[in-house]
Amino acid sequence: MFLGAFVISIIMMIIIPLPQWILDIFFTINIAVALIILLNTLFSKEATDMSMFPSILLITTLFRLALNISSTRSILGEGYAGEVVNAFGSFVAGGNIVLGVVVFIIIVIIQFLVITKGAERVAEVSARFTLDAMPGKQMAIDADLNTGLIDEAEAKERRKKIQEEAQFYGAMDGASKFVKNDAVAGIIITFINIIGGLILGTTGITTGKPIPLTEALEVYTILTIGDGLVSQIPSLLISTATGILVTKTATEADMSSDLFKQLASTPLIFQISGATLIVLGITTPLPWYIMVPIGILLMVGASSIDKRLKLQTINEEVSTEDIEAEEVRKPENVVSLLQVDPIELEFGYGIIPLADVNQGGDLLDRVVMIRRQIALELGAIVPIIRLRDNIQLSPNQYIIKIKGVEIAKGEILFDHYMAMNPGYVEEEIDGIETVEPAFGLPALWISESQREKAEMMGYTVVDPPSIIATHLTEVIKRHLHELLSRQDVQTLINNVKENHPALIDELVPKILGIGDIQKVLANLLKESVSIRDLVTIFETLADYGAVTRDTDLLTEYVRQSLGRAISKKFLNQRSNNIITLDPVLEQTIMDAVQQSEQGSYLALDPQTTQQIFEKLSREIARFNSIGQQPILLTSPIVRIYFKKLTEQIAPDLVVLSYNEVDSSIEMQSIGMVSLT
Missing domain, CATH: 1.10.8.540 (FHIPEP family, domain 3)
Known part of the structure; x- marks a missing residue:
């Protein structure tokens, strides 16, 4: 109700003549409102904190124009517009009309050409960039919501904020035109007051008797300057507030605090500035009694800022140490020490360049590819693989841990390559003998200059990151069921x-x-x-x-x-050689199966078990001698028990049942495990 009555009153001021004492009150209120608006823009943290500023700008502009019309009516009608207008005109002019006119023109030029024009341009550009950035901001919010970084409530709040920013800067783009046109209107009203006052004063229409031209020029010019100043100064304040608001960036503190932190963050700048002023005061005709004291004040200020920064740094360090000490003392912080990483790759300092992206290392990328490869190959989720350096290891050594326990380790030679004979290369190459860590194959360390020669001879040559990645992949596959x-x-x-x-x-x-x-x-x-x-x-x-x-x-x-997939993976040759179980042995195993509340288990006597192991070992050795993977085929009901029985001596033995083999696959039995 108050706001509605205020706006209606502004409209009525344009129509109804106001007493001069009311004009004095309104002029004072106008200046106070302008100051309040300017200070609010200075101390606001974000531009959208004053989201009603475009409406405020319109209302205050309308209020000022209504005061201009009322004061113009008083000046031209009565030759007087109240104490405030008269005081502004007399004080600024100082008895000199030309000086008053010049000061008034300068104020108008500053407001119109500098502040108003700049604020209008900034508001226009801000509106354009804000609207252009809206789709990207919306997509970023949706991405954060999908990844779980924010919840639905926060996403809704952020979307609302983006909409408010777009509406605010769009409204400011139009509202800044009010400020510009207000300045133009002020200039036009000033000329109207002077010309109209001269005409009315010299003809005697206002006062009833004509007055001389010089007297009319003095009276109406002073009143016009006062009227212009009493409206242009609040207009200048609000124009400045507009410029500050549209150029403000979002911060956690008010503008004055940020300005002090940014300008007083480097004492060296104040020292150089102070020294420059002192040198100019001593070596040039500039007044030394002004330049030197100001330079000394800057030097003293620099020293004070330096002390304050050092003290702040010490306090921050002490505070950080106190916080860390307090955190350590908390009993619940022991819980963080109980965390065990599922997979860890620790390496000596000599391998750090392989894991450091800044030094060209790609080990991190290879770890990511390992997780993708296993997901595609086995369909399982590999936990995050923790990489860390360990100064207790040899420089070129690495170890792989599963659930905090060391499972495998290896050692590489930096700037060397590992060459492995695939079995058909007869020509030898010079190198350092070693063992490939993933599969235990004999290999050689060769220098980079020998790499091309080794590849031409038929050797399989791999670089150190590939060795570590392959070893890590095989260890993860072997223990994936535990993870x-x-x-x-x-x-x-x-x-x-x-x-x-x-x-x-x-x-x-x-x-x-x-x-x-x-x-x-x-x-x-x-x-x-x-x-x-x-x-x-x-x-x-x-x-x-x-x-x-x-x-x-x-x-x-x-x-x-899953028989088709299993057959394709393990029986991928045109004719596959396999090992079978003697039917008598299968029956012996079935007779040894015992049932319990926890499930079934195999209870063979030690002598029979030993015979099975010896026979199986001979068959596996025969397969290895011809370079083939040993695959054993048995009946479905026996498969699981025989696999568990042989896990200790032949963990890599593939045991399949007849029901898992695709009917289109050709197989040939070249060995049999029996008790005889």
């Missing part, structure tokens, strides 16, 4: 649920829990069977999970469903 957590399984389930919700609703948790599914997937990964086809795996578990909850037996059912 598969329930949370990882939940992530995989959620991924399948997006496209197959009915399957997941039927399986989890009605038929099987997450822990049971985890054990089945771990069993598959342990034997290097890909779990990427989760839909087939989950459908098989849904079919047989209601019949049995034995995870080993469920694993066999899943393997049979």
Whole structure:
């Protein structure tokens, strides 16, 4: 109601003549409002903190123009416009009309050509850039929301802020035109007052009797200057506020604090400036009694700023140390020490260049590719791989840890390459004998100058980063079943649920829990069977999970469903050589299977087990001698027990069942494991 009454009153001021004492009050209010607006813009942290500024600008401009009209009516009608206008005109002119006119013109020029023009241009550019940046800001908010960095409430708040900025700068672009046109109107009104006052004064229309031209010029010029100043000074203040607001950047502090921090952040600048003033005061005709004292004040100020900065630095260090000490004392901080990284790669300081991007190392990129490669090959989520240097290791040594325990280690020669004989190269090359860490193959360290020669001879040549990456990949594959957590399984389930919700609703948790599914997937990964086809795996578990909850037996059912993929991976030759089990031995194993509450297990006597191991070892050695991977084929019901039995002596032995082999694959048995 007050705002509406105020705006209506402004309109009424244009129509109804006001007493001079009311004009004095309104002129004073106009100056006070301008000061309040200017100080608010100085102490606001963001431009949008004064989102109503365009409307304020319009109302104050209208108020000023209404005062101009009322004061013009008083000046031309009565030859007087109140004490405020008369005081401004007399004080600024100082009894000299020409001086008053010059000062007034300078103020108008500064406002119109410098502040108003600049503020208008900045507002226009800010509006354009803000609108152009809106799509990018919206996309950034959506990206942060999708990645979980912000929640829906914060995203909504940030979108609202972007809309407010666009509306504000768009409104400021138009509102700045009010300030510009207000300055033009002030100049026009000034000329009207002077010309109209001269005409009315010399003709006697206003006072009833004519007055001389010089007297009329003095009276009306002083009144016009006073009227112009009493309106132009608030206009100048608001124009300045407009410029400050549209050039303001978002900060956490007010403008004065930021200005002091930025200007007084380097004492050397004040020292150089002070020394320059002192030299100019001594060596030039400039007044030394002004230049030298100011230069000394700057030097003293620089010393004070330097002390303050040093003290602030010390306080910050002490505060940081206190905070760190306090954090260490907190009992809950011990919890952070309990965290065990799933996979760690520690290396000596000599290998640091391979992991440092600034030194051209690409080990970090290779680690990322390892996770992608295993995800594509085995369908499992590899945890984050932690890389860290360890000064306790030899310079060129590295170790691989799984869940904080050292699993493998290796050593490389920096600036050397590893050359391996694939088996058919007869010509030898000079080098340092070593063993390839991932597969334990004999190899040679060769210099870079020998690399091309070795490749031409047929050697397989790899660089140090590839050696480490290959070793790390094989270790992760070998222990991937240990790294598969329930949370990882939940992530995989959620991924399948997006496209197959009915399957997941039927399986989890009605038929099987997450822990049971985890054990089945771990069993598959342990034997290097890909779990990427989760839909087939989950459908098989849904079919047989209601019949049995034995995870080993469920694993066999899943393997049979994945038979085509298993066959393609392990039986990829035109004619595949295999090892079989003697039917008598299969029956012996089946008779030794015992059932318990925890599931079934194999209970063979030690003598029989030893005979199996000896026979199997001979067959595996025969396969290795001809350069082929040993693959053993057995009946479905025996497969899982025989695999568990032979894990200790032949962990890499591939054990398949007849039901897992595709019917189109050709196989030839060249060996048999029996008890005779």
